[in-house]
């Protein structure tokens with residue numbers, strides 16, 4: 001079965017300020033850049049995006065658009081392979097992987113819309129419910145802000161699992177980390193699951209000591225206690241602590257996921273559809289994890305993950321990340337509610353069901369830097 005040819009591939013950049021300063025163990029930010037890709041074939045348009053840098057939009061225009069135009073819109077795997085080959089000399093990790101991911105998501109959405117089916121149906125539904133956990137709890141928050149966010153998830157939206165950031169200032173604020181974990185447990189009560197994410201802020205020995213100190217608060221998920229670039233360190237920590245050790249948000253390709261799995265670095269593999277290579281590589285990464293009897297968890301961008309997550313038998317959950325769910329609600333129609341602790345991809349809407357509200361997005365639009373004016377800027 002062949003489809004219409006891809007006729008256009010465009011990328012736009014949006015920069016959205018956060019609703020409060022946000023930070024984790026190793027980074028702080030006050031705005032988020034999103035690159036939105038539109039792919040066209042026949043009378044349909046597919047939509048994909050990545051939370052990345054504006055350079056990803058430049059890369060789509062400079063390196064990927066010509067490769068994709070004219071290809072069969074149904075041959076997404078073939079186009080994904082062509083894009084992977086095209087970026088050989090600039091390197092896949094980082095910007096290129098995020099650009100490819102946004103395009104791949106747009107192409108899967110386009111194919112599903114051309115066929116008039118939901119993306120989860122095209123991929124093959126393995127589940128109706130996609131469990132989520134509330135994620136935020138930034139190190140930059142006051143106790144009151146943390147309390148309000150946590151009760152919003154557990155009481156108002158009835159999400160039975162939440163995650164906060166620790167490892168503040170590269171692990172130099174251990175006491176405050178533990179005080180915030182204690183606060184979180186007090187606020188959410190004894191029944192909700194409590195997760196922490198150090199974003200690689202600790203040393204290995206320090207992470208083991210922090211895990212021991214957190215035991216009384218019932219923490220069951222310890223994300224990136226040390227950097228993901230240190231699979232051996234993660235594996236060593238994993239052997240010594242009670243919570244599940246998790247990582248994978250910087251897996252730019254199957255090889256990165258394979259490295260974490262083969263090192264015995266994780267109890268649950270995280271995958272980000274906006275970074276790993278889109279829907280195509282998310283499915284393969286989940287299969288790789290399944291072969292090792294591991295579950296996967298979707299990292300950030302909850303609305304983009306919902307449909308592919310519904311096709312994953314070994315899914316644990318998705319990250320309902322505060323910053324991204326807020327942006328998705330501000331700019332897109334068709335976002336999904338997490339109430340009760342799960343998202344439910346709508347089987348009645350074609351594709352992933354999301355459409356950009358152009359008028360609402362326009363104030364946040366920025367031009368990608370395509371060229372430098374000779375002689376400097378004026």
Ligand SMILES: [Mg+2]
Pocket residue numbers: 197199223224249
């Ligand atoms: Mg993380």
